[in-house]
Amino acid sequence: MSPVQQYTNARVLISKIPENTAPNKSHFRTETITITAPELKENELFAKTLVISLDPWIRHTFPEGTSEAPVVGYAIARVLDSKNPKFPVGALIFGPGEWAEYNHISDPEHLADVNRYDGAIVSSGLPLSTFNGILGVPAFTVWHSLRKVADLKEGETIYISSAAGTLGQIAGQLAKRKGLRVIGSAGSQEKIDYLIDELGFDAVFNYKTQDKKQALLDAAGPKGLDIYYDLVGDETVDIALEILNPKGRVISIGTLNMHNNLPVAPIRNAEHILWKQLRFEGYTVFEFYEHFPEFWEEAVPLVKSGELKYKEHVAEARRADGSLDLQVVSESYVDLLAGKHSGKVSVHVADL
Ligand SMILES: NC(=O)c1ccc[n+]([C@@H]2O[C@H](COP(=O)([O-])OP(=O)(O)OC[C@H]3O[C@@H](n4cnc5c(N)ncnc54)[C@H](OP(=O)(O)O)[C@@H]3O)[C@@H](O)[C@H]2O)c1
Structure with a gap:
C-alpha cells in the first residue's frame, strides 16, 4: 500500500462580524493544519489553489453564528486528484473553495459551480490573474x-x-x-x-x-x-x-x-x-458560463493588443523564502471593500 500523502494546508478563518460593521483585519485569523490527501468519492476533486479571486459578494457568505468558520471564495486551481471525468488530473478549474492552499471539493452544490477553465489560459501567455478579472x-x-x-x-x-x-x-x-x-x-x-x-x-x-x-x-x-x-x-x-x-x-x-x-x-x-x-x-x-469560449475568442486578442485595458492588484502570498502567508488574503479583502484598489484584486498563491 502506498503511503498516504500529507499536505500542510494554510487557510483563513473568519469570526462573526457585528451588524453594521465593515469587515476589518481583526475579524480574520490564519491557521496552518496538516491534512491527508482525501479518498475521493465519485465526482469529487482535490485541488491546489493558484490564484484567489477576491470579490465583494463573498462578504454575504460570512457566518452568522459566533464560532469561527473558513472563508469560502473563488479561485483558479489545478486539479491534483479527481474522480470527476469533467475535471481530470491537471485540469485548470475556477470554482468555489476555502481561502486555503488545498481544497477537497466534495459538496455537490460547490461542484456544480466548478468550471473548466483551461480554455485560452495557457495559450494566451497572459498572467493567470487576468483570468480572474479582465478575462474572467x-x-x-x-x-x-x-x-x-x-x-x-x-x-x-x-x-x-x-x-x-x-x-x-x-x-x-x-x-x-x-x-x-x-x-x-x-x-x-x-x-x-x-x-x-x-x-x-x-x-x-x-x-x-x-x-x-x-x-x-x-x-x-x-x-x-x-x-x-x-x-x-x-x-x-x-x-x-x-x-x-x-x-x-x-x-x-x-x-x-x-x-x-x-x-x-x-x-x-x-x-x-x-x-x-x-x-x-x-x-x-x-447560467451562461458555456459562452466563455466565445468571450475568450473575442477578448484575449483585445487584451493582448492593449485595446482592452485593465488595472489589477495582485497581492503576493509567498514570502521570499517560499513559505505561504495567507494573511494577505484577508488584508487585501478588507482593502478591497474600503475602495483602496481600482480594478480586480487577486492573491497569487502558486504558479501554473
Ligand atoms: N450580476 C452578476 O452576475 C455579477 C457578476 C459579477 C459581479 N457582480 C457584482 O457587480 C458588483 C461590482 O463588482 P466589482 O467586482 O466590479 O466590484 P469591485 O471591483 O470590487 O469594486 C469595488 C469598488 O466599488 C466602489 N464602491 C464600493 N462601495 C460603493 C458604493 N456604495 N457606491 C459606489 N461605489 C462603491 C469602490 O470604489 P470607489 O472608490 O469608486 O468608491 C470600490 O473600489 C458587485 O456587487 C458584484 O457582486 C455581479
Whole structure:
C-alpha cells in the first residue's frame, strides 16, 4: 500500500462580524493544519489553489453564528486528484473553495459551480490573474450582460456606477467600442482621471462629493441618458428612473452598497417605468458560463493588443523564502471593500 500523502494546508478563518460593521483585519485569523490527501468519492476533486479571486459578494457568505468558520471564495486551481471525468488530473478549474492552499471539493452544490477553465489560459501567455478579472467572470459578466440585456445602440448614453471597479472599467470600454457616450462615477480624483485619460470615459463625477442628480444631468447633457448600468444598488436608481429617456433601460448587475452593510435603497420612482416605458432588468452570470469560449475568442486578442485595458492588484502570498502567508488574503479583502484598489484584486498563491 502506498503511503498516504500529507499536505500542510494554510487557510483563513473568519469570526462573526457585528451588524453594521465593515469587515476589518481583526475579524480574520490564519491557521496552518496538516491534512491527508482525501479518498475521493465519485465526482469529487482535490485541488491546489493558484490564484484567489477576491470579490465583494463573498462578504454575504460570512457566518452568522459566533464560532469561527473558513472563508469560502473563488479561485483558479489545478486539479491534483479527481474522480470527476469533467475535471481530470491537471485540469485548470475556477470554482468555489476555502481561502486555503488545498481544497477537497466534495459538496455537490460547490461542484456544480466548478468550471473548466483551461480554455485560452495557457495559450494566451497572459498572467493567470487576468483570468480572474479582465478575462474572467467579471469581464464575462459585462460582455454577456451588455449583449443579452442592455441592447446597446450607437449614439446612446450609458451611465456606469462604480466605474473604477472591475466590472465598471470593462463596461465603460466595451460600451465605448460600441459607439456610446459613456458616463461613470467613482470615489476619488485619481480614479476619475484614470477613467477619463486612460479608458476614454466621456465624463466621470465623484459620487462622494458631488450632488449625484445634478452631476448626472450635467454629464448627460441635452441628449439625456439611455441606460443605467447599476453596480451599486443605492438610491441612484431613483435618480436614473427620473432622468432616463423614454424607452431607457436600467440593468441591475451589482449591489456594492450591501457589501459594505449599507442598505439597498427602496425604489420610490417606479411610476417612471410605466410612463416612459422603461425596462428594468436584472442579470446574473451563473447560467451562461458555456459562452466563455466565445468571450475568450473575442477578448484575449483585445487584451493582448492593449485595446482592452485593465488595472489589477495582485497581492503576493509567498514570502521570499517560499513559505505561504495567507494573511494577505484577508488584508487585501478588507482593502478591497474600503475602495483602496481600482480594478480586480487577486492573491497569487502558486504558479501554473
Ligand atoms: N450580476 C452578476 O452576475 C455579477 C457578476 C459579477 C459581479 N457582480 C457584482 O457587480 C458588483 C461590482 O463588482 P466589482 O467586482 O466590479 O466590484 P469591485 O471591483 O470590487 O469594486 C469595488 C469598488 O466599488 C466602489 N464602491 C464600493 N462601495 C460603493 C458604493 N456604495 N457606491 C459606489 N461605489 C462603491 C469602490 O470604489 P470607489 O472608490 O469608486 O468608491 C470600490 O473600489 C458587485 O456587487 C458584484 O457582486 C455581479
